Amino acid sequence: MRIQKASSVPRKFAALLLGVCFTFVFNAAAQNESAPGAGVYAIKGAKIFTLAGTPIDNGTIVIREGKIAAVGANVQIPSDAKVIDATGLEVYPGMLDPVTQIGLEEVSAVKATVDTTETGEFNPDVTAATAFNADSAHVDVTRADGITEVLVVPGAIGGFFGGGGGSVIGGNASAVDLGGWNINDMVIRRDAAMELTWPTIAGGSFDPETFSFHRLPFDEAKKQYQKRVDEISDLFDKARHYGQAMQSGATNFPQDLKLAALARVVDGQEPLLVIADSDRDIRHAVEFCEAQKVHMILGGAADAWKTIDLLKKDNIPVIIGPILSIRQDEDDPYDAEYTLASKLFSAGVKIAFGSFNTSFSRRLSQYAGTAVGYGLPHDEALKAVTVNAAQMLGLDDIGTLEPGKVANVVVTNGDLLELRTQVKYLFIKGQLTSLDNKQRELYERYSKRPKTATP
Numbered sequence: 133m134r135i136q137k138a139s140s141v142p143r144k145f146a147a148l149l150l151g152v153c154f155t156f157v158f159n160a161a162a163q164n165e166s167a168p169g170a171g172v173y174a175i176k177g178a179k180i181f182t183l184a185g186t187p188i189d190n191g192t193i194v195i196r197e198g199k200i201a202a203v204g205a206n207v208q209i210p211s212d213a214k215v216i217d218a219t220g221l222e223v224y225p226g227m228l229d230p231v232t233q234i235g236l237e238e239v240s241a242v243k244a245t246v247d248t249t250e251t252g253e254f255n256p257d258v259t260a261a262t263a264f265n266a267d268s269a270h271v272d273v274t275r276a277d278g279i280t281e282v283l284v285v286p287g288a289i290g291g292f293f294g295g296g297g298g299s300v301i302g303g304n305a306s307a308v309d310l311g312g313w314n315i316n317d318m319v320i321r322r323d324a325a326m327e328l329t330w331p332t333i334a335g336g337s338f339d340p341e342t343f344s345f346h347r348l349p350f351d352e353a354k355k356q357y358q359k360r361v362d363e364i365s366d367l368f369d370k371a372r373h374y375g376q377a378m379q380s381g382a383t384n385f386p387q388d389l390k391l392a393a394l395a396r397v398v399d400g401q402e403p404l405l406v407i408a409d410s411d412r413d414i415r416h417a418v419e420f421c422e423a424q425k426v427h428m429i430l431g432g433a434a435d436a437w438k439t440i441d442l443l444k445k446d447n448i449p450v451i452i453g454p455i456l457s458i459r460q461d462e463d464d465p466y467d468a469e470y471t472l473a474s475k476l477f478s479a480g481v482k483i484a485f486g487s488f489n490t491s492f493s494r495r496l497s498q499y500a501g502t503a504v505g506y507g508l509p510h511d512e513a514l515k516a517v518t519v520n521a522a523q524m525l526g527l528d529d530i531g532t533l534e535p536g537k538v539a540n541v542v543v544t545n546g547d548l549l550e551l552r553t554q555v556k557y558l559f560i561k562g563q564l565t566s567l568d569n570k571q572r573e574l575y576e577r578y579s580k581r582p583k584t585a586t587p
Contacts, residue, residue: 172196173564174209175543175557178218182533183225183511183519193223195539198562203533216543221556224514224548225533226280226540230451230521231405231431231486232493234274234282235264235308235315240490249288249299254367256397257389258303260284261322264315270490272569275310277494278548278555280540281320281530283307283486283521285327285405300364302327304393305405307527309540311560324525325429326397330408330417331360361420367391368424372398403427403525409453411438418442429524431486437472440479449482449524452516454489455499467506473516474507483512484521501549513549538562 173195180191182203192207193200202208209215238245247263249255264284274282287302304323312318333353348356367390375395377385396402406417409432418439421428430436431451436443443450455469465471476483485500487493500513508516519531529538542548543557558565 171562172201172210172213173216173559173562174207174213175216175218175223175541176209178221178223178543180223180533181225181514181548183515184532184534191223193533193541195541195559195562198539200533200535200537200539200541202535216557218543218557220545222544222546222548223533224278224542224544225518225531226542226558226560227278227496227517227548228281228283228484228521228527228531229274229279229487229493229496230283230484230525231285231305231407231453231488232282233285233287233490234270234310234493235266235268235284236260236286237490238265238268238270248286249302250286253300254363254390255286255299255303256301256326256367256371256393258286259306259322260286260304261306261308261315261319264306264308264318266312266314266318269570270493271310272566273491273571274493275558275560275565276555276567276569276572277497278542278544278558279310279493279496280542280558280560281307281309281522281527282493283324283525285325287327287329287407300329300331300360301367301394302329304402307525309560311563311565320527320530321525323393323396323402324527325403325405326394328364328404328406330406330413331357331364332408332410332413333357361416365420365424368394368398368426371395372424375399397426398424400427403429405429405431405451407431409434411435414439415442418446418448421448422446432488433472434469436481437468437475440475440481443476443481444479449484449520450476451484451486451521451524452476452499454487454492454495455485455502456495470502470506473500473503473513477508477512482520482524484516484524486521497549497553498551501547501551504549510549517549 174192176192177190180188180193188205191205194202194207233248236248250258283305285305288299305325305327306322307320307324309318309320335348335353371391371394374391375398397404404426406428408414408417428448430448432453433450436450452473457469459468473483485496487496496517500517504510504513522531530540539559539562541559542555544553544555546553555567558567
């Protein structure tokens with residue numbers, strides 16, 4: 133009896149396991165077949181900002197199988213479409229944050245939740261998508277404000293601003309959709325740009341153990357700076373030779389993943405995202421990229437208004453850092469941050485806005501809206517949070533609402549750049565995506581708190 137009972141347990145367990153697996157496969161197949169991304173939607177009656185032409189009043193946009201099928205004022209609604217009446221609402225392309233660390237950082241003060249950097253200063257073989265956490269709470273919070281795509285940039289925390297310590301070459305930044313179960317569902321391009329934090333001539337360093345600042349003589353600081361620049365130049369030269377050897381078909385050299393990754397940059401397959409703020413660092417970075425003949429995108433760029441002629445001459449696009457901050461240089465105009473976008477645009481420099489942050493990525497539209505108040509045309513501000521960044525990164529399938537483009541669509545109850553505007557519907561790759569998030573959950577919870585509750 134004992135032998136018979138023992139042998140029957142595995143059989144029952146196997147049958148149960150088989151049933152569970154069958155149910156899982158059946159449900160998965162059913163979900164895939166009925167997934168919103170594979171369906172048809174029609175958004176009618178809205179004012180549509182395609183950013184590929186003039187706005188369309190009382191327009192209709194049709195989404196089919198993840199793509200925009202039609203958009204216009206006289207579009208016929210398919211009989212099989214799920215119709216959203218958007219009368220009185222506005223429709224925009226989803227916004228793109230081109231410098232953030234969403235998915236790499238959860239709580240900056242908790243080291244175990246931070247995966248932004250690797251050991252060492254030069255890590256071109258690192259790819260952000262490898263470490264991306266699709267379950268991050270920041271993903272839901274950010275997309276609820278109309279951001280449908282991000283460029284996840286690896287690198288040292290704090291290194292974005294002023295070329296601080298840590299990684300010099302952070303690695304490959306990955307373009308990611310903010311909708312999907314995992315990184316395989318969400319990734320647009322794993323190696324969309326290579327991040328380089330340009331070194332700076334630092335006047336000293338901060339010691340967190342003693343909570344004190346150690347000053348460094350200028351000559352010594354300049355010597356350290358030049359040493360770092362020489363190391364970068366040497367690495368790029370080696371990458372160029374390595375790439376040439378690979379293209380020639382030679383096999384008598386050791387494999388080097390770092391040089392192989394950088395070879396994509398030096399031969400023009402991947403842009404170089406250079407983070408630099410001061411005008412001196414910007415000029416040095418531009419000179420370096422000219423000498424190396426690489427495609428440069430400038431990020432941060434607080435002092436770019438002092439180097440406009442150089443940026444215009446070399447046709448270098450700029451991703452402007454967060455402008456809701458106080459100038460560090462007391463000799464600069466008080467509104468230097470706010471007018472930067474307008475000055476660059478007026479000079480013919482292509483611009484985009486980036487959050488350079490994780491938790492505040494959701495403020496992207498506020499940066500653009502503030503710049504409008506300081507001279508940047510409204511339609512150009514919209515482009516600076518949508519199509520411009522996509523063009524900089526060579527992501528041609530997103531950024532505008534045109535037939536054939538990926539249906540990353542935002543429906544709002546007002547101007548996308550206004551602080552009080554709310555997102556009503558959000559589509560990512562044609563899928564109607566939930567706007568639920570941690571912040572909304574907390575708001576709804578505490579808004580129902582009894583007035584008589586103990587403080």
